[in-house]
Amino acid sequence: MKHPFSSYRKLFPILQRTAQLSSCSQSALSLPVRRAIDDYLEVWLQRGADWGYWMEQVALARAEFARMIHAEPGDVAVLGSVSDAASSIASALDFSAERREIVTTTLDFPSLCHVWLAQQPRGAQVRFVQAQAGGTRTSAQIAEAIGARTALVSVSQVGFYDGQIVDIAVTGRAARAQGALQFVDAYQSAGAVSIDVRAQELDMLAAGAQKYLLGIPGIAFLYVRPTLAQRLRPTITGWFGRVDPFAFDPLHLDFADGAARFNTGTPPMMCACAVRASMALLNEIGIPAIEAYLAELSALALEEAARLGLSVASPGACGAPVAKGANTAIRIPNAARVEAQMLQSGYVVSARNDVIRIAPHFYNQADEVVGALRELARLTR
Numbered sequence: 001m002k003h004p005f006s007s008y009r010k011l012f013p014i015l016q017r018t019a020q021l022s023s024c025s026q027s028a029l030s031l032p033v034r035r036a037i038d039d040y041l042e043v044w045l046q047r048g049a050d051w052g053y054w055m056e057q058v059a060l061a062r063a064e065f066a067r068m069i070h071a072e073p074g075d076v077a078v079l080g081s082v083s084d085a086a087s088s089i090a091s092a093l094d095f096s097a098e099r100r101e102i103v104t105t106t107l108d109f110p111s112l113c114h115v116w117l118a119q120q121p122r123g124a125q126v127r128f129v130q131a132q133a134g135g136t137r138t139s140a141q142i143a144e145a146i147g148a149r150t151a152l153v154s155v156s157q158v159g160f161y162d163g164q165i166v167d168i169a170v171t172g173r174a175a176r177a178q179g180a181l182q183f184v185d186a187y188q189s190a191g192a193v194s195i196d197v198r199a200q201e202l203d204m205l206a207a208g209a210q211k212y213l214l215g216i217p218g219i220a221f222l223y224v225r226p227t228l229a230q231r232l233r234p235t236i237t238g239w240f241g242r243v244d245p246f247a248f249d250p251l252h253l254d255f256a257d258g259a260a261r262f263n264t265g266t267p268p269m270m271c272a273c274a275v276r277a278s279m280a281l282l283n284e285i286g287i288p289a290i291e292a293y294l295a296e297l298s299a300l301a302l303e304e305a306a307r308l309g310l311s312v313a314s315p316g317a318c319g320a321p322v323a324k325g326a327n328t329a330i331r332i333p334n335a336a337r338v339e340a341q342m343l344q345s346g347y348v349v350s351a352r353n354d355v356i357r358i359a360p361h362f363y364n365q366a367d368e369v370v371g372a373l374r375e376l377a378r379l380t381r
Helices: 006-009 030-048 053-068 084-093 110-117 138-145 168-177 226-232 260-263 270-285 287-306 335-344 367-380
Strands: 074-081 102-106 126-128 148-157 183-184 204-208 220-224 327-330 350-352 356-359
Touching: 006 270, 030 053, 030 270, 053 074, 053 220, 053 270, 074 084, 074 204, 074 260, 084 110, 084 183, 084 204, 084 220, 084 260, 102 110, 110 126, 110 148, 126 138, 138 148, 138 168, 148 168, 168 183, 204 350, 220 260, 226 356, 260 367, 270 287, 287 327, 287 367, 335 350, 335 356, 335 367
Parallel strands: 102 126, 102 148, 148 183, 183 204
Antiparallel strands: 074 220, 204 220, 327 356, 350 356
16 A cells, blocks of 8 residues: 655654554654744743743644634634533533433543533433444434433544544534534544534534644643534633633633633643644645545554454454544453553554554554554464
8 A cells, every 4th residue: 555645754753663553542743743842942941931922822723723624713712631621611501401411422532421420410411322332323323312301412523442433414413403512522533534613513523632633632622613602601711711811800700702712721832832733734734635544544454453353343344444533443351461562562552441442643654554453463362
């Protein structure tokens, strides 16, 4: 398989000695990200504090994310994590009336499920769809679970465990038909899957930086549909959620227009520098091209896993992925121990419970994916 992005591999020094296939957890460090962090530290060292420069970097990061998802920068808030983003959204919802149900699945990332469960003292009722690992009916199951009492539908566009894709258009239509809102967790999809918040008619979408966005932990982005943002008033807030944060007015709680009202405290400036550089690189290449290449690697991974007799937890038959992202999950007993052994063999992979996840990005070559699977087979015989 020809590698269409081979010229970019030199930007990721680790690839000279190690195959990093862990983008579902932490992607490889690129030279542009390293330089951006160095620049931040140099400004700090030389100037002591340069709020103008730092806030400019936050604005540029917001703009790059907005460009990636086909939104306007003003439709995006900057927070510390997706958990923070979800908590801020939850705090703005009223669960005291008849419409108080939150629909999510047993395969969603636990942190988000915990945010929704934490709303129970406020009247929320969390309904868990029993999703099947490796299944292909999760989108339909979620849609079927939405009813007249549903206030919020929480969907992971790509599952952290098995990489299965939920069709957010299907779940979104079902939510709108019942007058409910949809919250999309794009942590495992942003940077690897094409997203168009307008065309897909999304209410809310959140993503963190260190996975397929090629950044570092400590920063997340929250898109909120403009007309929706204007009528929500979060009770989790901070000075950057104000009309003018630098007015330093302790007596009045005024909410900024648009998604900015979901900002909380001082933004994560160094993280913004890093992810601004990484998303600029992704936007330069183009997410559709990356998505197409990752689909080829996904098909290759399924085909090789079947040939080796490995037990695949992800959706899809040999050579024909069905509703699956870049992550291919292989069932492995003692997955954490095998992850450490894989590193010694030159492969960075990611364990979760009883699976090893092979999660390439655009910078990976086909032989790295195949080599990792063959090493897994050798270690587990």
